[in-house]
Amino acid sequence: MDGECDLVVFGAAGDLSGRKLFPALFQLHCAGLLAPQSRIVALARRPQTQETFANDLLERLGGLAESADEQWSSFTERLHYCCLDFNDGKQYALLRTLLKPGRRAIYYLATPPSLFGAICEKLSAQQLIDEYSRVVLEKPIGQDLASCRAVNETVGRLVAEENIYRIDHYLGKETVQNLLVLRFANRFINTQWDQSCIDHIQITVAETVGIEGRWSYYNEVGQLRDMVQNHLVQLLCLVAMEPPNAMTAESIRDEKVKILRALRRIDAASVSAHAVRGQYAQGWYRGSAVPGYLEEEDCTVGDSDTETFVAIKAHIDNWRWAGVPFYLRTGKRLPEKLTEIVITYKSLPHNIFSAGDNIPNRLVIRLQPNEGIAMQMVSKLHSLKNKMALVRQNLNLDFLGSSGMSRIPDAYERLFLDVINGDPSLFVGREEVEEAWQWCDALIAAWDAQAMPVSPYHAGSWGPAKAELLIERDGRSWHE
Numbered sequence: 074m075d076g077e078c079d080l081v082v083f084g085a086a087g088d089l090s091g092r093k094l095f096p097a098l099f100q101l102h103c104a105g106l107l108a109p110q111s112r113i114v115a116l117a118r119r120p121q122t123q124e125t126f127a128n129d130l131l132e133r134l135g136g137l138a139e140s141a142d143e144q145w146s147s148f149t150e151r152l153h154y155c156c157l158d159f160n161d162g163k164q165y166a167l168l169r170t171l172l173k174p175g176r177r178a179i180y181y182l183a184t185p186p187s188l189f190g191a192i193c194e195k196l197s198a199q200q201l202i203d204e205y206s207r208v209v210l211e212k213p214i215g216q217d218l219a220s221c222r223a224v225n226e227t228v229g230r231l232v233a234e235e236n237i238y239r240i241d242h243y244l245g246k247e248t249v250q251n252l253l254v255l256r257f258a259n260r261f262i263n264t265q266w267d268q269s270c271i272d273h274i275q276i277t278v279a280e281t282v283g284i285e286g287r288w289s290y291y292n293e294v295g296q297l298r299d300m301v302q303n304h305l306v307q308l309l310c311l312v313a314m315e316p317p318n319a320m321t322a323e324s325i326r327d328e329k330v331k332i333l334r335a336l337r338r339i340d341a342a343s344v345s346a347h348a349v350r351g352q353y354a355q356g357w358y359r360g361s362a363v364p365g366y367l368e369e370e371d372c373t374v375g376d377s378d379t380e381t382f383v384a385i386k387a388h389i390d391n392w393r394w395a396g397v398p399f400y401l402r403t404g405k406r407l408p409e410k411l412t413e414i415v416i417t418y419k420s421l422p423h424n425i426f427s428a429g430d431n432i433p434n435r436l437v438i439r440l441q442p443n444e445g446i447a448m449q450m451v452s453k454l455h456s457l458k459n460k461m462a463l464v465r466q467n468l469n470l471d472f473l474g475s476s477g478m479s480r481i482p483d484a485y486e487r488l489f490l491d492v493i494n495g496d497p498s499l500f501v502g503r504e505e506v507e508e509a510w511q512w513c514d515a516l517i518a519a520w521d522a523q524a525m526p527v528s529p530y531h532a533g534s535w536g537p538a539k540a541e542l543l544i545e546r547d548g549r550s551w552h553e
């Protein structure tokens with residue numbers, strides 16, 4: 074079988090589909106990267122015609138499709154809309170009539186995880202899953218270890234592990250793949266990547282938005298489960314793992330699992346010194362007043378202890394990383410939309426330049442905005458007055474500029490292509506996702522045991538004061 078497939082999107086009318094999945098599929102179509110005979114079957118609960126669905130989609134794609142009239146019309150020829158209640162097994166017979174026998178089916182489940190098992194059972198009951206079928210599961214897989222295992226077991230009974238693609242879209246970002254190249258294709262980086270050279274590592278995923286119409290869902294979940302368990306933990310694994318022996322899914326996953334097992338559990342005794350939870354209160358963003366978490370339009374309760382901000386000081390108990398803290402921080406309604414990994418090297422043992430500080434090198438890996446990598450070097454300030462003043466300057470890797478492309482492809486484009494081509498190396502394995510939940514569950518249990526309340530922070534600030542203290546206690550500060 075070549076790349077020809079029937080791509081079935083469950084939850085096609087949802088937010089993720091409109092903002093990410095269909096734009097990515099359209100871009101792949103425009104770039105000629107979808108096989109000519111491949112079809113896209115869009116499944117959603119709403120009764121509507123194919124035409125209404127396509128028009129609605131066109132509106133959601135906005136400028137992307139309008140500037141490519143012809144492409145849009147050929148894209149809609151691939152598109153088949155079908156109204157289906159995912160919980161009603163009988164309706165799956167309709168889906169069967171839409172799929173071409175003998176062609177690979179790829180089922181993309183852009184639905185709440187509580188539906189993953191049920192959908193696979195119903196597909197299987199209609200003999201719609203065979204050895205060639207692939208199933209893509211959106212994050213999060215469950216809400217804790219127990220629910221994650223339940224999903225993995227149900228889906229795993231019906232679909233072989235090598236055909237299950239668990240998405241963490243951060244892994245599809247160009248810069249994240251570049252992190253692997255940077256680490257494993259550059260000798261000088263590779264040999265300086267451990268506790269002997271590195272002082273500490275920071276990973277920040279900051280959002281400026283609040284909850285955006287997902288309040289009830291989010292209030293049950295919180296920032297730790299929504300962002301840390303998957304995105305931040307995955308980034309930490311890629312930064313910290315040993316070199317895999319090949320770029321295969323199995324090798325990469327094995328190395329990531331070793332890191333997750335070495336990630337020190339935060340327990341009730343250590344939680345107050347290692348983890349901060351916050352919740353945004355009213356504040357300001359770019360000159361406009363913004364509401365607090367409990368004043369958001371769709372807030373349904375008078376009070377809530379759900380965290381919208383988390384800062385963690387994590388440790389990896391292995392030879393390479395002994396004594397190197399990993400500071401993780403993520404939150405809503407922060408001042409900037411920013412995802413970056415900052416590696417701070419140790420200062421030199423002795424400073425011979427009396428006119429300057431002993432400035433450590435920093436490697437900044439920026440996933441958004443302006444994807445790129447900068448090595449902060451120390452050099453001399455050009456000056457006659459100050460003979461040997463030192464300044465920090467950047468050696469920049471600018472991805473967009475050097476690629477010759479007009480835009481950096483979205484993560485979902487990469488990941489769709491990899492699913493179609495059967496390359497699971499940028500997807501998350503079962504053991505990984507379960508280990509990550511185990512670590513998060515321990516942290517949540519520690520918070521519960523200490524009845525640790527959320528600390529308020531003003532919307533538009535970098536989180537509660539306790540998050541500053543978490544790092545300042547160690548004589549360090551967050552990278553601004």
Ligand SMILES: NC(=O)c1ccc[n+]([C@@H]2O[C@H](COP(=O)([O-])OP(=O)(O)OC[C@H]3O[C@@H](n4cnc5c(N)ncnc54)[C@H](OP(=O)(O)O)[C@@H]3O)[C@@H](O)[C@H]2O)c1
Pocket residue numbers: 083084085086087088089090117118119157158159160182183184185186188211212213
């Ligand atoms: N949105 C994001 O940016 C994002 C990012 C990463 C991961 N995710 C994850 O991806 C999944 C989907 O997210 P989303 O934001 O797109 O959610 P959403 O907007 O609520 O979309 C879910 C879709 O599933 C449909 N659905 C739910 N139950 C159904 C049923 N029994 N039968 C038929 N259709 C059903 C809903 O149909 P109705 O419209 O009829 O209710 C809706 O269209 C979630 O697990 C989410 O955590 C989302």
